[in-house]
Amino acid sequence: MQKFSFNRRLVIIIVCLIVSFALMTVSVAIRNKKSTPPLIQQFGNDIVGLTDRVVALPANGLNGSVSAISELLNTYQENQQLKKQVSELAQTKVRDQTLAKENKQLKQQIKLNDSLTDxxxxxxxxxxxxxxxxxxxxxxxxxxxxxxxxxxxxxxxxxxxxxxxxxxxxxxxxxxxxxxxxxxxxxxxxxxxxxxxxxxxxxxxxxxxxxxxxxxxxxxxxxxxxxxxxxxxxxxxxxxxxxxxxxxxxxxxxxxxxxxxxxxxxxxxxxxxxxxxxxxxxx
Amino acid sequence: MYRLSKMRFGFPIGLFLLLFIDGSISQVFSRQMFNAPSVMVSHLVVLWLVCGVLFEENMAMPLVKWAAVIGAVFDLYYTGIFGVYIFVFPLVVYLTRQLVSYISPNFLSGLLIYFIDITIVEALSFVASRAVHMTSMSGSSFLVNTLGPTLAFNLAMFVILYFPIRWVYNWLK
Missing domain, CATH: 2.40.10.340 (Rod shape-determining protein MreC, domain 1)
Structure with a gap:
């Protein structure tokens, strides 16, 4: 009787191992090849994701407020540095806009709709x-x-x-x-x-x-x-x-x-x- | 009686709550916990399951079933690789039950059992990840960079949460 129960346990373990590896291989293959997971998995993930939002919202909110307080401490120095950068940035932005516009016009001229940068x-x-x-x-x-x-x-x-x-x-x-x-x-x-x-x-x-x-x-x-x-x-x-x-x-x-x-x-x-x-x- | 107690609803709710808190802790404290190369992984779900066994007494809760369910959710929602935690979590519950039948559960023996459980969870998920090429981490760096910090973090969580969780279980009974 003892031997029988040991054998049964061994069989269960081996079956579990095989099923586990089969499932893992299948899910890795799906992950690498298909564009979306199976419908059941998607559905399950959506439901779990929705529930998780309820839990994650307060946690992430708390995180935000804590980091807001710690960031407040070095705001002054940061402000000084950023002011310098802003004046340079305005110039770059205007130039960027002009270039983007020019780029668009040039693309229209050679009838190129979407390039790799879009x-x-x-x-x-x-x-x-x-x-x-x-x-x-x-x-x-x-x-x-x-x-x-x-x-x-x-x-x-x-x-x-x-x-x-x-x-x-x-x-x-x-x-x-x-x-x-x-x-x-x-x-x-x-x-x-x-x-x-x-x-x-x-x-x-x-x-x-x-x-x-x-x-x-x-x-x-x-x-x-x-x-x-x-x-x-x-x-x-x-x-x-x-x-x-x-x-x-x-x-x-x-x-x-x-x-x-x-x-x-x-x-x-x-x-x-x-x-x-x-x-x-x-x- | 499990069927008539608050535990019937309280246990699954706690289980899912801790599953989500695991993820939220990892996200909120990602700078501290995933500070490469050493990585701490939060396993509060395992803590809830192990505490279920420790405080079960003669209640006969369907822990293995719930472990499989939460393992499946973990696999699908967090890792996307199905077939790892769905077997690891029930195994941990089974193993903890075996250990509890030899050692009477109290705070210190619980700590010891939890140590073994976390080692098994991490080691098996490492072996599985190596098998399907999800990681290329070597065994020695797994021991030093993942298992060590993870054990430290989770044992600390056990020490902090043992008495609150016991209070919750007693209230649910």
């Missing part, structure tokens, strides 16, 4: 964050009903923070650049060097020890120096051109000495996200 922005609030150490993932409160599509790039503040990994009706999951899984942070980017050359490449990972984005396998002869700006190149997919990723922190030879490896300082603080922007391309 995108519209959907702003969304972060509801919650996945309590897990390997999935740096946040849930935002806009979904397919607001026009969010899988793989769209997500920005916060001045720079790129991640991509949309899963879309439900009213919420979606955003995988941050800091996530180191196989598909998280492969953005096509380009760097304009000080000499004016453009270097294209793909982001390849994140180094959590220093908080830097890694870009490997660059086979270029042009010299990339510290402080060069990295922006998305708009090649190959739904990412528009010209989203700011960060600045080059270090350029070293790769592990085998054949190519160049870059470390990039992200443009925004990736650990503190409250409001994000989803960039929607018109293609």
């Amino acid at each position: 995108y519209t922005a959907i702003s969304a609030a972060v509801i919650t964050r996945t309590p897990s150490s390997w999935q740096n993932q946040v849930v935002i409160n806009k979904g397919s009903s607001a026009g969010v599509v899988k793989n769209m790039p997500v920005m916060s503040g001045s720079g790129l923070v991640g991509r949309v990994a899963e879309v439900n009706k009213t919420n979606s999951k955003v995988e941050l650049i800091t996530d180191n899984n196989d598909a998280a942070n492969r953005f096509a980017v380009s760097i304009t060097t000080k000499a004016g050359k453009t270097v294209n490449g793909v982001l390849s990972g994140y180094k959590s020890a220093t908080g830097q984005i890694v870009m490997d396998n660059l086979t270029t002869k042009s010299k990339i120096s510290k402080g060069d700006k990295v922006v998305t190149s708009g090649l190959g997919g739904v990412t528009p051109k010209g989203l700011f990723v960060g600045t080059v922190a270090q350029s070293v030879g790769s592990d085998y000495g054949l190519s160049t490896k870059l470390y990039i300082t992200p443009a925004t603080d990736l650990s503190d996200l409250n409001i994000v922007t989803v960039a929607v391309t018109k293609q």
